Amino acid sequence: MTPLDDYLGGRVSAPVALMRLLLEGRPAATVVARLATAAEAEPALAPLLALAESEQDGLLTIERMLRAGAIHAEQSDAATAIAESRAMFDRLVRISPEASVAAYSLGDPALLAEATAELVEWLRAQDLLAGRPDILDLGCGIGRLAAALAAEAGSVLGLDVSPAMIAEARARHPGLRFETCSGGDLAGLADACCDLVLAVDVFPYLVQGGLGLAGRMMAEAARVLRPGGTLLILNFSYRGATADRHDLPAIAAASGFGVVRNGTREFVLWDGSIFWLRHDAQP
Incomplete structure (x- = not known):
């Protein structure tokens, strides 16, 4: 299942779908452009596209956070995992306090x-x-x-x-x-x-x-x-x-x-x- 499939199936909200699209590694501008193309063929994607267009600053914020190193990988040991998490969240909260605790918020209070x-x-x-x-x-x-x-x-x-x-x-x-x-x-x-x-x-x-x-x-x-x-x-x-x-x-x-x-x-x-x-x- 793709994020768009999950959104269309009612399994995730629009903000979560956008977050998942960004987590696939595409730039924010590419996500918006691909959504615009997809919405032409599938009108049910129009609300998702509207949110993406209204939250472009937020999409860029998540892109910046990913570049800064949001770690979702297994670590070698407990001490390393704790140290990596501490350093990661110290970095991310300076980029966007809201997005650092919930990426699906897209940094929007x-x-x-x-x-x-x-x-x-x-x-x-x-x-x-x-x-x-x-x-x-x-x-x-x-x-x-x-x-x-x-x-x-x-x-x-x-x-x-x-x-x-x-x-x-x-x-x-x-x-x-x-x-x-x-x-x-x-x-x-x-x-x-x-x-x-x-x-x-x-x-x-x-x-x-x-x-x-x-x-x-x-x-x-x-x-x-x-x-x-x-x-x-x-x-x-x-x-x-x-x-x-x-x-x-x-x-x-x-x-x-x-x-x-x-x-x-x-x-x-x-x-x-x-x-x-x-x-x-x-x-």
């Missing part, structure tokens, strides 16, 4: 806000915000989710491996707590201090360092969660849905998690896969 609102509404619908939970936003980036959730949480702490991301989050949301972390553990956090751990587009970069690194972070999430708490992983890896759905349950069980959702897709604006884990028992 309005598109990012819309996608963030969809995620928050999903959390509400699952009762994951009931009772004002204490929330850990792991891989918080520029703080967009922490800010959106603060009014409904008992507390929110944002952690990120990238100092530049944390600096941006603090500048945007001076009243919230943001700290850098090692990328390999949650050292400094007390046991049973959280009700909800969010990991939005975080685990793919851990899995690049090996499933062992992902498993260690999952165990750390279990440590800081209270009994019955939730670890919500949105996207587990870039290996594909089949591998993720096969591997994740065993890794989760080793840390005392039960699986509520195993790779479902429930968002309209974003193609993120939901891995909802409940901390039911000690491993």
Whole structure:
């Protein structure tokens, strides 16, 4: 399936389709030109073309980010994966804060806000915000989710491996707590201090360092969660849905998690896969 096939089939939104076209390595101008040609033959592509034409600056931003080295490849070891991720996000946030945390936003604050609102509404619908939970936003980036959730949480702490991301989050949301972390553990956090751990587009970069690194972070999430708490992983890896759905349950069980959702897709604006884990028992 091509990005255009997925768009026409209703499997991805227009912003995600444009992001995927750019990830194929074509220049932004070529993407727009090819879309214009394709839309002549397939009128259903007209909305996608209209978005591409209105977001040409955003397409160029994603092109710049790709040239700057957005890494989606397996690394040789955990330490290398963490170091590469830290350096990459330090670079990317300086190009576009919005696109650095969600390339499908095309660097457009309005598109990012819309996608963030969809995620928050999903959390509400699952009762994951009931009772004002204490929330850990792991891989918080520029703080967009922490800010959106603060009014409904008992507390929110944002952690990120990238100092530049944390600096941006603090500048945007001076009243919230943001700290850098090692990328390999949650050292400094007390046991049973959280009700909800969010990991939005975080685990793919851990899995690049090996499933062992992902498993260690999952165990750390279990440590800081209270009994019955939730670890919500949105996207587990870039290996594909089949591998993720096969591997994740065993890794989760080793840390005392039960699986509520195993790779479902429930968002309209974003193609993120939901891995909802409940901390039911000690491993």
